[in-house]
Every structure is written in C-alpha cells, then in structure tokens.
Amino acid sequence: MRRVMGIETEYGVVVPGDPAANPMLASGDVVTAYAASRGIRPARASWDYADEAPLRDARGFDMGRGDAHPSQLTDTEDPTLANVVLTNGARLYVDHAHPEYSSPEVTTPRAAVRWDRAGELVMREAVTRLATVPPGVNLYKNNTDGKGASYGTHENYLMARSTPFASVVKHLTPFFVARQVMCGSGRVGIGVDSRTPGYQIAQRSDFFEVEVGLETTLKRPIINTRDEPHAVADRYRRLHVIIGDANHADVANLLKMGSTSLVLAMIEADAVGADLSVRRPVATLHEISHDPSLQTKLELVDGRRMTAVELLWEYHDRAAAFAEERSGGQPDPDTAEVLHWWSTVLDRLGRDPMEARREVDWVAKLAVLEGYRERDGLAWSDPRLKAVDLQWSDVRADRGLAHRLAANGRLEVLVDDADVRAAVTTPPSDTRAWFRGACLARFSEAVVAASWDSVIFEVPGQRMLQRVPMLEPLRGTEAAVGQIVREAPDAAALLRALATAGTDAD
Structure with missing residues (x-):
C-alpha cells in the first residue's frame, strides 16, 4: 500500500x-x-x-x-x-x-x-x-467549464521501473474504465460541451479519446505515457494518471488513490491474475459515465459481460487476497482502511447508488440536484441546475455546496x-x-x-x-x-x- x-x-x-x-x-x-x-x-x-x-x-x-x-x-x-x-x-x-x-x-x-x-x-x-x-x-x-473545456486533476504514483509498461496498460485500462463509479465527481450535461441534457458520473470521461498516449490536453489517453520520474530514473517510474476527477468527498478521494495503489502493487508483483481487458475501452468509459443507474454492461475480451461495479469487485477481491497473502493475514492499517471503504462503497452502489451519498461525490451531488428538480420541477436542460453544479465546487466555505454538506455532517469526513x-x-x-x-x-x-x-x-x-x-x-x-x-x-x-x-x- x-x-x-x-x-x-x-x-x-x-x-x-x-x-x-x-x-x-x-x-x-x-x-x-x-x-x-x-x-x-x-x-x-x-x-x-x-x-x-x-x-x-x-x-x-x-x-x-x-x-x-x-x-x-x-x-x-x-x-x-x-x-x-x-x-x-x-x-x-x-x-x-x-x-x-x-x-x-x-x-x-x-x-x-x-x-x-x-x-x-x-x-x-x-x-x-x-x-x-x-x-x-x-x-x-472542478474539471470542466461546461462549455467544452476541461482541466485536470492528475494523480502521480512512483512505481518500480522494472515493471513492463505493457503490463501497466493491460491491467490499469479496465480498472480506470470502471473506477469512475467510485470516484467520479458528477456533471450536469452529456458530451464535452454539455449540450445534451442529463447527468453523468464523471466530469472528465467525455474528454478522453484514445487508450494510450503522451498528450494531456488533446487526444487525452486513458493511460498517459509521460516518463518523467523526478527520481532515480533507472529505479523508478512515475505513473502520471490524468483520468481522475477533483474530489470533495474524503472517501472517494481515498479510494481513488488507495485502490489504484493496490492495483499497481499487484501489477508490480505480476499478481493481477486472469485478464480483465475490456472491449472498446474509450467508448465504454463514456457509456458508464452516462449511466448513473450503474446498469450498463461492459464487455470483456473473454466474452463476459458485467457492470462496472461487478468489475471493481473482481479487482477488490484480488487486491484483498493479495494483501492478505503478502501481510501474513494482517494488512497494514492504511491498506485495511482502503479495502474497508472499497467494499463498503461497492456494497452500497450495488444495492442502490443513493446509499453512497455520504461517500461518493457524484451521488452526493445527484442527491442535491434531485432535490432541486423535485422541488421546482426542473428538467435536466434547466440552466439553474448547471449553476448548482458549479456552486458545488466553489472553494468558499459559505458558498461551496460540498463544503456545506461536509460541515453539516452529510459527507463522511476522514481527515x-x-x-x-x-x-x-x-x-x-x-x-x-x-x-x-x-x-x-x-x-x-x-x-x-x-x-x-x-x-x-x-x-x-x-x-x-x-x-x-x-x-x-x-x-x-x-x-x-x-x-x-x-x-x-x-x-x-x-x-x-x-x-x-x-x-x-x-
């Protein structure tokens, strides 16, 4: 971990x-x-x-x-x-x-x-x-202005240089396609310019166009290939992850970093197991983001079909077994915390996504937006909902809706x-x-x-x-x-x- x-x-x-x-x-x-x-x-x-x-x-x-x-x-x-x-x-x-x-x-x-x-x-x-x-x-x-521009929240993980980069691509691509259901921040509008009315799980997903590449602002790739370790180059690789959203929910942010670190540990140890590669990963990334009901089925290259939550359970169970084996049955507290929240969130998303409103940004935001929609009879095309979406991410404590929810005990606070x-x-x-x-x-x-x-x-x-x-x-x-x-x-x-x-x- x-x-x-x-x-x-x-x-x-x-x-x-x-x-x-x-x-x-x-x-x-x-x-x-x-x-x-x-x-x-x-x-x-x-x-x-x-x-x-x-x-x-x-x-x-x-x-x-x-x-x-x-x-x-x-x-x-x-x-x-x-x-x-x-x-x-x-x-x-x-x-x-x-x-x-x-x-x-x-x-x-x-x-x-x-x-x-x-x-x-x-x-x-x-x-x-x-x-x-x-x-x-x-x-x-936040990560988009709602008019066609997107700006990043990038993660960085130092990993062993000896790990073949092809293994990183193979095993992280399906994980990143599915990870958004735990870590997405939610957005009003479908498409890069939010022109189509609706609500989606992740702010960044619509802006990704290719599977692998060096770019970060054009032709954005699911797996970024920048090789700039800022460390001893023959020992370390810095994995530069550009596909995540900016999180306000502590649990989602913890899961974003912790689950990825655990999957990387399995990749480094060549212990991921059977291939979980997804067909049409870019298109599937978009489809999953566009479905807050979480019912969209993705297709694996081996022919299996499953939801993003089910795929994340596959990764979770493998990570839990890996941690159990490597720790002699006593994972360190940080690993145990990540595994606890990983299973808790997947349980809640699997039963009813709204059960995860205290832990996951996109669900918490959707609950607020649905409150406005029910009270005022608003369609997803109503500009007032985009204004609420923007206010969610305001950095001011008295204006930002996410900050107000946390202050009122409606978001789980870990730190x-x-x-x-x-x-x-x-x-x-x-x-x-x-x-x-x-x-x-x-x-x-x-x-x-x-x-x-x-x-x-x-x-x-x-x-x-x-x-x-x-x-x-x-x-x-x-x-x-x-x-x-x-x-x-x-x-x-x-x-x-x-x-x-x-x-x-x-």
Missing part, C-alpha cells in the same frame, strides 16, 4: 462580472496573492526546470518539441512568474490558464487526501485576499479540519518534501529555486549557486535530516553540516 504519491489539481478560475477576462492573468493573480499573504516572493522561491523532461515517452522514445502541443512543454518558465514553492513542500503555479496546486509527495492515501484538501485552503485564502480588490477572482475545484489546516504550512515528514518545505520555512532568503528533486541555494561568499539533489523521494525526511536542518543557523551552515555528515538530502 505504501508508495510515494501525490495529486495535482487545476482550479477553474472566474473573474466576476468579466467573462472576457484573461484567465492566465487571473491565475497569476491567485498565485501572487497567496504568495504575498505568506510573505513569499515568487521571483525568489521559483521552480527549477533543470531536470524536467515532459516529452519522454514510457514506450521508449522522446517526442520532438516541434511535434508537441504547447501545453505539453511544462519545462519552460512561466511567463507570469507566478510559480512558487510552499513551506508544506507543494508547488503553486499557473498551468497555462489555471492556477494549480501540486501537493507534496506523501506515502499513504489518507495523507494524499490531507494535503489535497490543504490545497483547497490555499486557494480559498487567495480568493479571500483578492476579494479586497474588486472585481476579485473566484475558484472552483480532521485541524490536520488539514496544519498541512497548509507543514510538509509530510516521511518524504523529501520535508526537506524542501523546511528549507523554505527556515532559509527562505537563501533558496532561489526548488523542484521535486532539488533545492538551490544562493550563499553569501559563494560565486556559484549551490544545488542540493533529492533524487531519492524517501530520503530528505525529518527523521534523516531534521536535526541538521533545525540546528543550522543559516543556509551556509546547513550545507556545511550536510557535507560534514557525508550526506545531502539524498
């Missing part, structure tokens, strides 16, 4: 009263507003692009820069200079036309939920600060609000994110740039910048370097102490 993982979330951005506003500039305002509220100078604690390689493909080749869509060139400096590293180890920046919060590296699904929710508080603080300068900016944790607030400024202690965040907190004047695998210092008296590599994600932890960081009076002393100890953040 334990592996290095994280979530990247692009937020929808709106300037009230100005539909023609430049979204890139508005997104830049979000980043700089938050940075100012925390005393961070964006031009100082910026991103180190030295080791970025976004066009390297897991299938064994590099795409030429001339062939790449501009959105794929994530290794170029942000023209708005709105790109900062936070003391919790996260990255906050402008990803083309959206402000993005990329969580620090964590090792458990529960921690992934905690630091993802911390990103919501970061965005809420930026909105609050910008509200003092009309017209302000508002943000939505305490106090822990989420602490995660806004505190990094995870058990990954290299701790060293990155601690250096920003203690030596901010000396840190000129950072990335997932480096921190760069400017030390008085040194003619060259000093780069501390962090290619091992499970080093640079509080246990490994905490005493050195805390006892160093300045960055120069920190670097000397690391050298004397015969180590660095690696």
